[in-house]
Each structure stands twice: as C-alpha cells, then as structure tokens.
Amino acid sequence: MSMRELVVLGTASQAPTRQRNHNGYLLRWDDEVILFDPGEGSQRQMLHTGVTATDLTRICVTHFHGDHCLGLPGMIQRLSLDRVPHPVAVHFPAGGAEYFARLRHASSFYETAELAVEPIDTDGQRITLGIGTLEARRLRHPIETYGYRLVEPDGCRMLPERLAAYGIAGPDTGRLLRDGHLDRDGRRVTRDEVSVTRPGQRFAFVMDTGLCDGVFALAEHADLLVIESTFLESEAALAAEVGHLTAGQAARVAAESGVRTLVLTHFSQRYADPRRFHDEAREHFSGDLVIAEDLQTVQVPPRRVPSPG
Numbered sequence: 001m002s003m004r005e006l007v008v009l010g011t012a013s014q015a016p017t018r019q020r021n022h023n024g025y026l027l028r029w030d031d032e033v034i035l036f037d038p039g040e041g042s043q044r045q046m047l048h049t050g051v052t053a054t055d056l057t058r059i060c061v062t063h064f065h066g067d068h069c070l071g072l073p074g075m076i077q078r079l080s081l082d083r084v085p086h087p088v089a090v091h092f093p094a095g096g097a098e099y100f101a102r103l104r105h106a107s108s109f110y111e112t113a114e115l116a117v118e119p120i121d122t123d124g125q126r127i128t129l130g131i132g133t134l135e136a137r138r139l140r141h142p143i144e145t146y147g148y149r150l151v152e153p154d155g156c157r158m159l160p161e162r163l164a165a166y167g168i169a170g171p172d173t174g175r176l177l178r179d180g181h182l183d184r185d186g187r188r189v190t191r192d193e194v195s196v197t198r199p200g201q202r203f204a205f206v207m208d209t210g211l212c213d214g215v216f217a218l219a220e221h222a223d224l225l226v227i228e229s230t231f232l233e234s235e236a237a238l239a240a241e242v243g244h245l246t247a248g249q250a251a252r253v254a255a256e257s258g259v260r261t262l263v264l265t266h267f268s269q270r271y272a273d274p275r276r277f278h279d280e281a282r283e284h285f286s287g288d289l290v291i292a293e294d295l296q297t298v299q300v301p302p303r304r305v306p307s308p309g
C-alpha cells in the first residue's frame with residue numbers, strides 16, 4: 001500500500017502563536033515527499049512527525065511572505081548537514097528569485113546537498129513527476145503567488161474474470177491494453193469490456209489569495225484540498241483588500257469544485273476559537289472537513305469508486 005497523506009507542520013498566518021507554529025506542510029505521496037511553504041520553526045516541527053530531511057524530494061513555495069518561506073534557510077542547510085544524497089527539487093515564483101537566493105545562502109554552511117531549482121514563471125506551468133503532474137496556477141495576492149496541484153492520471157485495471165470469460169490470457173492481455181481492442185474468433189473485444197477505470201487522485205494546495213480563477217482551477221475535483229482561510233466572513237471586506245480568503249469562501253470553492261476532503265488552515269491570530277472556522281465552513285460544505293491543527297495527519301481519501309467499463 002502506497003502512502004498518501006498530509007502532515008501539518010504549522011497553521012498560523014503572519015506570526016506564530018502559543019498553539020500554532022508558522023505555516024508549513026508535508027505531503028507524502030508514494031515516493032515523493034513534498035514540503036510546502038515552510039515558515040519559521042518548520043525544521044523543529046518536522047522532528048515531531050517522523051519525516052526526515054533525507055525523505056524530502058521536493059520543496060514548493062507559493063510566495064515570499066515570511067510565514068511561507070522563513071523556514072527555508074534552516075531546511076536547506078539541514079539537507080546538507082544530513083548529506084541528503086539525492087537532488088531536491090525546489091519551485092517558487094520566478095519573480096521572487098532574489099529572495100530565494102538570499103534565503104538559500106542566509107548564513108555560512110558547508111553545502112553538499114544538490115538543489116534542482118525550477119522557478120515558476122507561467123500560469124499553468126506543469127512539471128512532470130513519476131506520480132503524475134505538478135501544476136502551478138497564479139493566485140491573487142499583493143506579491144507574485146502560485147498555488148499548486150498534483151494530478152495523477154486515470155489508470156485502467158483489468159478484470160481477470162472478464163478476461164477469462166473471453167479466453168484472453170498471456171501476451172494477448174498486453175496487446176489489448178496497448179491497442180484498446182483485440183480481434184478474436186471473428187469478434188472484437190474492447191478494453192472497456194474487460195477493465196474498469198482506476199480514477200487518478202488529486203491534491204491541491206491554495207495559499208494566500210483572494211478569490212480568482214486560479215483558486216477554482218486548482219480545487220477542481222481535488223480529493224484533498226488544503227486552502228487558506230485566514231479570516232471569517234465578518235472580516236470579508238478586509239480579506240478581499242489584503243488578498244485572503246474567508247472560511248466561508250474557501251468552503252464554497254470546495255463545494256462548487258467537488259472537493260472530497262477540505263483542510264482549512266493559515267488562521268489569523270485574532271480568532272481564539274477554531275470552532276468558528278468549522279461552523280462557518282460547514283454552512284457551505286458537507287464533505288470531510290478538517291480545521292487543521294499543528295502536527296495533525298490527514299489521509300488522502302480512498303480512490304473514487306471506479307466506473308464500470
């Protein structure tokens with residue numbers, strides 16, 4: 001069984017609180033372990049999760065406000081300290097390259113780890129991974145910001161009992177899978193007759209943005225959506241002004257986009273009771289709803305039920 005889960009390192013926007021570390025998230029997805037938006041203290045939070053620097057394969061930064069990137073110097077130096085043997089890919093908005101360069105070399109260290117730096121400079125930019133496609137979409141925030149989604153393509157699962165019923169075995173199975181059909185005894189058997197679709201899974205990560213097309217493009221049919229809800233509806237005007245979402249807006253995006261598990265996070269310290277985010281979101285979204293807490297793990301839900309071929 002491959003592992004697909006979100007590990008929450010921190011959930012505070014702007015400044016950490018007694019209960020919440022600065023923002024930070026890990027996504028474990030088969031052989032990829034992706035660190036998103038490491039704020040201050042991410043390295044120490046990671047110690048509590050069982051994920052090590054050597055596990056990391058990729059780092060994605062949405063934008064260069066401090067709560068989304070001040071953990072980079074520590075994390076990057078840790079890669080070298082631990083002599084991580086494989087290259088670690090790093091993505092961030094190309095317009096923030098100067099910030100990245102400073103954070104990368106914020107202080108003196110003996111650099112051994114290799115970073116494969118691939119900045120994002122285009123809305124809709126795609127990076128092909130072994131597990132699917134990582135796609136970046138432009139968001140609406142005072143500085144250049146991109147959200148990310150991971151899309152696994154749909155697959156195909158052969159049904160042994162149907163193959164047997166048609167007397168198909170051995171190399172014929174491969175031929176049918178490749179060509180989409182197989183001619184046997186004067187009859188054509190199609191792939192759809194002997195297989196079901198194995199729906200691909202989707203993960204989306206939406207930080208620091210006002211409502212815009214990019215938010216919906218990222219959230220579309222996400223099995224797991226992690227999305228900022230800095231504010232509540234009572235501060236909707238302020239949220240729009242500073243380029244943030246409310247819990248109500250985030251929940252409506254999830255409902256309209258067919259999201260299955262919704263994770264709200266990046267909370268303003270002005271709200272003491274997290275229950276308020278839950279109650280506001282629940283008015284709009286009926287699926288699995290998580291009001292993120294530090295060091296919480298959230299499973300990617302099981303695949304959607306395959307449609308019979």
Ligand SMILES: [Zn+2]
Nearest residue numbers: 063065141208
């Ligand atoms: Zn921001």
